[in-house]
Amino acid sequence: MRISEHVQEMSRWSEAQRRDGRRIALVPTMGFLHEAHLCLVRDGKKRADRVVVSLFVNPKQFAPSEDFAAYPRDFGRDRELLERESIDVLFHPASDEIYPAGFQTQVSVDKLGLFLCAPHRPGHFQGVATVVAKLFNIVRPHVAIFGEKDYQQLQLIRRLVQDLNFDIEIVGHPIVREADGLAMSSRNIYLSPEERQAALCLSRSLGLGACMVRRGETRERVITEAVRAEIEKEPLAKVEYVTLCDSATLEAVEAVQGTALLALAVRVGKTRLIDNRILKPME
Amino acid sequence: MRISEHVQEMSRWSEAQRRDGRRIALVPTMGFLHEAHLCLVRDGKKRADRVVVSLFVNPKQFAPSEDFAAYPRDFGRDRELLERESIDVLFHPASDEIYPAGFQTQVSVDKLGLFLCAPHRPGHFQGVATVVAKLFNIVRPHVAIFGEKDYQQLQLIRRLVQDLNFDIEIVGHPIVREADGLAMSSRNIYLSPEERQAALCLSRSLGLGACMVRRGETRERVITEAVRAEIEKEPLAKVEYVTLCDSATLEAVEAVQGTALLALAVRVGKTRLIDNRILKPME
Numbered sequence: 024m025r026i027s028e029h030v031q032e033m034s035r036w037s038e039a040q041r042r043d044g045r046r047i048a049l050v051p052t053m054g055f056l057h058e059a060h061l062c063l064v065r066d067g068k069k070r071a072d073r074v075v076v077s078l079f080v081n082p083k084q085f086a087p088s089e090d091f092a093a094y095p096r097d098f099g100r101d102r103e104l105l106e107r108e109s110i111d112v113l114f115h116p117a118s119d120e121i122y123p124a125g126f127q128t129q130v131s132v133d134k135l136g137l138f139l140c141a142p143h144r145p146g147h148f149q150g151v152a153t154v155v156a157k158l159f160n161i162v163r164p165h166v167a168i169f170g171e172k173d174y175q176q177l178q179l180i181r182r183l184v185q186d187l188n189f190d191i192e193i194v195g196h197p198i199v200r201e202a203d204g205l206a207m208s209s210r211n212i213y214l215s216p217e218e219r220q221a222a223l224c225l226s227r228s229l230g231l232g233a234c235m236v237r238r239g240e241t242r243e244r245v246i247t248e249a250v251r252a253e254i255e256k257e258p259l260a261k262v263e264y265v266t267l268c269d270s271a272t273l274e275a276v277e278a279v280q281g282t283a284l285l286a287l288a289v290r291v292g293k294t295r296l297i298d299n300r301i302l303k304p305m306e
Numbered sequence: 307m308r309i310s311e312h313v314q315e316m317s318r319w320s321e322a323q324r325r326d327g328r329r330i331a332l333v334p335t336m337g338f339l340h341e342a343h344l345c346l347v348r349d350g351k352k353r354a355d356r357v358v359v360s361l362f363v364n365p366k367q368f369a370p371s372e373d374f375a376a377y378p379r380d381f382g383r384d385r386e387l388l389e390r391e392s393i394d395v396l397f398h399p400a401s402d403e404i405y406p407a408g409f410q411t412q413v414s415v416d417k418l419g420l421f422l423c424a425p426h427r428p429g430h431f432q433g434v435a436t437v438v439a440k441l442f443n444i445v446r447p448h449v450a451i452f453g454e455k456d457y458q459q460l461q462l463i464r465r466l467v468q469d470l471n472f473d474i475e476i477v478g479h480p481i482v483r484e485a486d487g488l489a490m491s492s493r494n495i496y497l498s499p500e501e502r503q504a505a506l507c508l509s510r511s512l513g514l515g516a517c518m519v520r521r522g523e524t525r526e527r528v529i530t531e532a533v534r535a536e537i538e539k540e541p542l543a544k545v546e547y548v549t550l551c552d553s554a555t556l557e558a559v560e561a562v563q564g565t566a567l568l569a570l571a572v573r574v575g576k577t578r579l580i581d582n583r584i585l586k587p588m589e
Contacts, residue, residue, distance in 0.1 A: 034473060127416040128416070129414050132411050133411070134410045153470075186440075189443055
């Protein structure tokens, strides 16, 4: 496994691989890797001849009040995990390599950047879109793999790729969960044992929503209120939002018709967690 | 000369050229070509094995009050001129090929998009940055050539390329002028014979500014006021702005030190014209 810290070195490697007709997969991460990241990596290996993992804790996607400084980092462990997966390049640039002095260009996806997490995380999706556009131009992958836990991010990147004519296939990988249902996240490390237990209310409440739909309920208000009530049973949890929306546009819907997305953000103690589930009405 | 109206066809052609190791130059235009465009094309031919000219009157770079509908178009003539230059591809997409339903991604260059023309043309530079990012991804040129008449656009595109890590060389081509000094522009067609004569005040006033600097004047206020007064001698002309600024950042300067840019926008009758000149103090 090659470790590259520089944009130019990374680009040249990719250029040479492309010239040799090799297909490149990119898995963008912020590090502190867990099993879900490794699932994306293994997916990448199936889809391409070469796998690049980027590890960059992107300051521009954290709002000023958020956990950029505290975000968990363990480069040694990440490197070891990726070596074990036999990836080809770990791209690990410093912040001033990605944002040198004078940097001032922003990419934004207007409508998809309005819903769900957006009002709660000012600047987040612009930061994501900008760094992803950069990574795409630096690594020049044929395929890039993102987790469906960050469903809004995934849809936004699909749109970005289509709108700016990047010639890249975007793959969404299903949410990877712990045995008890908690969606894997680097931020789970923040949770105390009590909070870890309390955090099960996210997947449990999504399960309740899915169950209601299977039994014939389609009304948005009825479903989201039940989900919210389920979360509020948990004293350590505080709902940020519970939304039922169109799974492509993320616009709110009044009823489940075709496929809908049930998405939520919950604070458990001081930790902000997100989760989601695709719902389909009875057929 | 191949004419391509479709993004996918254009991309595939470029991809094949790149695979064969050919270097591609792109000259982006809005058509209604004149000698200055052809100079960019000839420059491109010297710098690459293949030349692509894009012809797209980009609705997103016109403010609602501007001349999008009236902008001069003559595809037959443009095609003929380009055939004579033996370019390889004329990329001529329809508007909904570039902006299909659901399009919502914007690229903006924050600081460079604040100065000079920006306050007078709301949304213009975001429209430029967005379409240029798209053209770069569709055509995938090694080099792209822009005229220095649109100096702010050129600097903004240099910044965009650097910030988003496009692997493209950006070339600025010196302003091409008519024999009497008027900078060539597709919009010159709007001018009546009297206005055409009045429009000489742009290059004349820039000449005055350059002359003042050669004679030792460096103060911004003194220079811009003299330039403005020179333009205001012309009854058909109305100054929009006269600015002396840093030639790289476009920030206003109080004095000419090293290289400075003297830039102006003037309405002659109903036609908005721009021009600029690099000034260097006596050495």
